[in-house]
Amino acid sequence: MTFDSARWQRRFDELRAAHHVPGATLAVLVDGEVHELATGVLHRGTGVAATTDSLFQVGSITKIHTATLVMQLAEEGALDLDAPVRAVLPDFTVADAGASKTITARQLLSHTSGLTCDFTHDTGRGDDCLAAYVEAAADVPLDCPPGTGISYSSVGYNVLGRIVEVLTGQTWDAALRDRLCVPLGLTHTVTLPEEVLRFRAAMGHLGAAGTDPDPAPVWNPLPRSAGPYGGVLCATAADVLRLARMHLDGGTAPDGTRLLRPETVAAMQRRETDCPDxxxxxxxxxxxxxxxxxxxxxxxxxxxxxxxxxxGFLRVAPEAGVAAVLLTNGGGARRLYSDLFRELLGELAGVRMPAPFGPPAQPVPVRLGDRAGTYRREGVEITMSERDGVPHLRYAFVDGMAGLAPAIESDLIAVSETVFAGRADGAFGDDWLPVVFWTLEDGTGCVYVGMRATPKVA
Incomplete structure (x- = not known):
């Protein structure tokens, strides 16, 4: 199918403006060709235009880079995905002694290890930063016992990054460069801020939903130790697309270099776990x-x-051979993604993406009942209550994350018996927040907010 660049550029410009996104870049793979578009500005304070060669922070899309490195090592026989992590990291320790002995790389890759997500710890700029991070995370409580449920885990991906370092003898940054960036020709993918300075780079923007946001107070406060889980990597949309294309092409780079075997690529796309949220x-x-x-x-x-x-948003429709990457710097980014990709993938790949999450026209008459109470995981405390018969959520940062942001308060609207929708004066942008009640395999009740399992404690 022909990609009409001029028409999609007009639509890209319209949707970006409508959703108050300062700037964005888009890369699309269709019929084996990569098409790149850009719109808006990188920084509303300076007015520097967004271009297709501009770098954005890609966040947790980096987890795919890290997972690909891990799977290369598994292919080479250096790593058994189902062996305990201690087979590679003998001193690996978490807050649960039993879990320390049993957590596997497969569980880390699929977010079923029980390790938590929101533990950011600055261990400096040295090459030992990941080793120090993994050691510092030893006392951080788990969200749930390993294998009992899915809970999105950035800590787990840092452990994977450390495994990469030990097995390659390189830093995670160097292994990424030598094993992925060079063979794939990712000339605009970097992990250190001084490297970003060689390119045009986007500034993040923050603001209330439905308004033009202002530049964030800092470019990126996350430390080097956040690398493998997605805190520091910057790239163009086209570079992210090239990584996805390698997976779409069965593990082969454009020059014919094989980076993964087809069976490994297929294994990565095979369902390991269901997701309640x-x-x-x-x-x-x-x-x-x-x-x-x-x-x-x-x-x-x-x-x-x-x-x-x-x-950032990366989507691949393998049956049609279509992939798309959208990178943005603030505003109603998720609404831009939803509107743009529904049209784009619908036309190019015949995909019918779901409508944005929200409450039904007629709310379901559901009470919290015994689900009311306190839920807690590392850094977060969630309180569920009823106010005048209306379910209510309070989401507060505690412990090491105390003071990160004000507590969020939101009334909830029932979508089903176990799913509720929340909104709190723009705290979640212009989107509805899914709040999902679930029972883990060991019988523990929990609530999912942001794909994190938070167990009930009172």
Missing amino acids: KWTVDSDGWGLGWTLYDWDGTPGFGHDGATIGQY
Whole structure:
């Protein structure tokens, strides 16, 4: 199918402006060709235009880079995905002694290890930063016992990054460069801020929903130790697309270099676990690194990413050979993604993406009942209550994350017996927040907010 660049550029410009996104870049693979578009500005304060060669922070899309490195090592026989992590990291320790002995790389890749997500720890700029991070995370409580449920885990991907370092004898940054960036020709993918300065780079923007956001107070406050899980990598949309294309092409780079075997590529896209929260990432399953989609019977895979005011979206429709990457720097980025990709993938790949999450026209008459109470995981405390018969959520940062942001308060509207929609004066942008009640395999009640399992404690 022919990609009409001029028509899509006009539509890209219209949707970006409508959703108050300062700037964005788009890369699309169709019929074996890569098409690149850009719109808006990189920084509303300076007015520098966004261009197709501009770098954005890709956030957790980086987890696909890390997962690909791990799977290369598994292919080479250096790593057994089902052996305990301690087979590679003998000193690996988490807050649960039993889990320390049993957590595997497969569980880390599929977010079923129980390790938590929101543990950011600055261990400096040295090459030992990941080793120090993994050691510092030893006392961080787990979200759930390993294998009992899915809970999105950035800590787990840092452990994977450390495994890459030990098995390659390189830093994660160097292994990424030598094993992926060079063979794929990713000339605009970097991990250190001083490298970003060689290029045009986007600034994140923050602001209330439906308004033009202002530049964030900092470009990126995350430390080097956040690398493998998605805190520091910057790239163009086309570079991210080239990584996805390698997976779409069965593990082969454009020059014919084989980076993964086809069976390994297929294994990464095979469902490892279901996901109770089907709305936060538009997915009901997870593979080895990849988020898996079912678009009304059409399979897909991809990943999202977010940093301070920057948001990225990667989607692949393998049956049509189509892939798309959208990188943005603030505003109603998720609405831009939803509107643009529904049209784009619908036309180019015949995909019917779901409508944005929200409450039904007629709310379901559901009470919280015994689900009211306190839920807690590392850094976050969630309180569920009823106020005048209306379910209510309070989401507060605690412990090491105390003071990160004000507590969020929101009334909830029932979508089903177990799913509620929340909104709180623009705290979630212009989107509805999915709040999902679930029971883990060990019988523990929990609530999912942002794909994180938070167990009930009181």
